[in-house]
Amino acid sequence: MAGHAGNEDRQRLVRAARGEVPGDLLVRGAQVVQPATGEIFAADVLVAAGRVAALGSGFEAARTVEARGAYLAPGFLDAHVHIESSLLTPAGFAAATLPRGTTAVVAEPHEVVNVLGTPGLAWMLDAGRTSGQRVWASAPSCVPASAFEQGGAGVNAADTARMLAMPGVLGLAEMMNYPGVLGGDPGVWAVLDAGRAPGRRLDGHASGVRGRDLQAYAAAGLHSDHEATTPEEAHERLRAGLWLMVREGSAARNLQALLPVLRGRPRRAMLVSDDVSVDELLELGHLDRLLRACVAGGLHPAHAVALVTCNPAEYWGLHDYGLVAPGHHADFVLLRDLQGFEVLDTFVGGQEARAGTHTPPLSGGGVTLGPGWDAASFEVPAHWPVMQVRPDQITTGVGAPGSGDARLVVADRYGEGQWASCWTSGTGLSGAALGISVLHDAHHAAFLGGTDEDIRQAGRALEALGGGAVVVSGGQVRAQLPLPYAGLMTDLPPAQAAAALLDLTAACRAGGCTLPYPVTTLSFLGLTVIPALKLTPRGLLDVTAWRLLP
Known part of the structure; x- marks a missing residue:
């Protein structure tokens, strides 16, 4: 992240804006989107020292990009x-x-x-x-x-x-x-x-x-x-x-x-x-x-x-971001149009943007479910209400006991050997178990659907991965995505990570799941500050009443 511009850089911006020295980059023939005034107007954009020097015409620069009428927005x-x-x-x-x-x-x-x-x-x-x-x-x-x-x-x-x-x-x-x-x-x-x-x-x-x-x-x-x-x-x-x-x-x-x-x-x-x-x-x-x-x-x-x-x-x-204006950082996008917002190019600091390839190491954050997991069973208290899952919201509803169709299990992933179970409705997942180590916000292990054996197998698979997402049916792992960074993130390229996630979704579909994004939806079923019901390793929380159910 760039800091503030020193006097030398600022003075160079001033000289470039006045035409006394050339800039580093000139984007010529753009339609500039100015959100501060609600205007769209034709202008060339001159960049020097990583910032916008001026908008107008007749500038010179070491390098020119022809916008050809494309829209230039912050x-x-x-x-x-x-x-x-x-x-x-x-x-x-x-x-x-x-x-x-x-x-x-x-x-x-x-x-x-x-x-x-x-x-x-x-x-x-x-x-x-x-x-x-x-x-x-x-x-x-x-x-x-x-x-x-x-x-x-x-x-x-x-x-x-x-x-x-x-x-x-x-x-x-x-x-x-x-x-x-x-x-x-x-x-x-x-x-x-x-x-x-x-x-x-x-x-x-x-x-x-x-x-x-x-x-x-x-x-x-x-x-x-x-x-x-x-x-x-x-x-x-x-x-x-x-x-x-x-x-x-x-x-x-x-x-x-x-x-x-x-x-x-x-x-x-x-x-x-x-x-x-x-x-x-x-x-x-x-x-x-x-x-x-x-x-x-x-x-x-x-x-x-x-x-x-x-x-x-x-x-x-x-203060120096969010506008294409003199003195602001030269972070902008070239757009084909202002309906589809198709991006032709992205610039950060006046340079064509390129994602980095280095991620610093991160230790810790695996999954430890404890020795009792291999013999665990996941009975649900008969009097507990059913958590109604909504596919497009992180809030949940409250259903009558006995109206659920898929079990939810949340287990402490940090070695405490504690877990709890409740029934859910609205997911359709009964023929497989989806297990993840991404459960907002404490990020325990969560399991949706499946038999006791499938849930136990999914838990052991998460331990072996050091965190991630898995789908198990018939005692076999059908799809998985390792998340070695704190059990939350992968360093796979986005396309490979998305392909693995699609495989997980397909395996959930084969188990009857109707959620459009099952991994994401499951990851919010333990967030205790969002109404109405959420599950923790200690039990089912009534968020509205702010108490664990007995």
């Missing part, structure tokens, strides 16, 4: 994304998203931090520096996400202060423990206090919170929320002064529902992906996909582009 910035949810390392994520126009991300690495603690954040930043993409981060605030979870590590206020001091950390990550905020939990408030450093953002996460509770949550000092699922929730957040992050990922899809709000051009709004899997990245795209949906839904292209450029840059205090 590089896309994802203001809230869990890179780990793609199942890729930062270099792999960059390889999948740079060709889609994403030049920068603000990662929320609480997945790897839940597994490894603060060294996980340091690794994410280190890996981001060699990824070819600009990778900033926010400091995870809820590790574990709530008192009902316990992963491989914990983060307190002192850890938060240390993380906020790391170069590249822009603020406090999503405060998911809203009951702790509203109830005055001392540990939660100590983390909030540590996050109130000058110029730092405090990201919010208030699923289902409305009315006085939402007012109180905003009054605690949170700045944003990405959990709105209806126009009413979105308007309520905007009226409370929160920045609205409209989420569209693999597990939670809120954009279509919130398009009426975005058509009103709210001042404080942006688009984020949150969690998106590698197969969907390659098949459907990243932020470019969201832009297509916005324009098809009635937004002016320049106003849609603002939602992934200058708005998120302003939110995070990235």
Whole structure:
């Protein structure tokens, strides 16, 4: 990530803008998208010292790129994304998203931090520096996400202060423990206090919170929320002064529902992906996909582009990013048109973007289920309600006991030898067992469907892989994807990782599964801060009542 420009570079920009010296790069004949004003206008773009020097005509440069009328827009910035949810390392994520126009991300690495603690954040930043993409981060605030979870590590206020001091950390990550905020939990408030450093953002996460509770949550000092699922929730957040992050990922899809709000051009709004899997990245795209949906839904292209450029840059205090304007970093994309948003080329710092090939090593984070696993059985208490799984949301419903069709098992992967089981509906997976070591946020092992024997076999396969995803039926492994980086990520090229994920999905389909993205959906069935029912190794949690069921 580039720092501030020194006087020498700034003076060179000034001389290049005045035509006194040539620039490094000239993009000639472009249609510039200016999201700050909602304009699209013809101009050449001159670059020097990695930044835009000027817009206009008659410039000279060492190298010229002919745009031939293509649209030149600022590089896309994802203001809230869990890179780990793609199942890729930062270099792999960059390889999948740079060709889609994403030049920068603000990662929320609480997945790897839940597994490894603060060294996980340091690794994410280190890996981001060699990824070819600009990778900033926010400091995870809820590790574990709530008192009902316990992963491989914990983060307190002192850890938060240390993380906020790391170069590249822009603020406090999503405060998911809203009951702790509203109830005055001392540990939660100590983390909030540590996050109130000058110029730092405090990201919010208030699923289902409305009315006085939402007012109180905003009054605690949170700045944003990405959990709105209806126009009413979105308007309520905007009226409370929160920045609205409209989420569209693999597990939670809120954009279509919130398009009426975005058509009103709210001042404080942006688009984020949150969690998106590698197969969907390659098949459907990243932020470019969201832009297509916005324009098809009635937004002016320049106003849609603002939602992934200058708005998120302003939110995070990235003052020299998000616009194609003099003095700003020369991060931009050439687009064939402003309907399909097909990317012709992506530039970072005035250079054609290329994903990195190096990922630093990361130790720790395997799967240990304990010696009792080989004889485990997974009975479900008869009086427990059924978790109703929704294919396009991370919230779940509550069904009557006895109405389920696929069992869910969550097992401690850190050697405690504890597990619990419940029934689910809405997945159709009964003829095979899907096992994963990616379970938000504590990242225990989770198993959906199958017999006791298939579940036990899937658990041992995860141990042998050091973490990953497997499908077992008839006692045999039918498909698998090793995730050797903390049991969360692979360094396979994106196309190979996506192919393995498609094989897993096909094996799930053969077992009756009807979910479009079964691995991603399963990975959220243990997140204890999202209503209504979630499963932990300690038992079934009623999130609304905030208690484990007896």
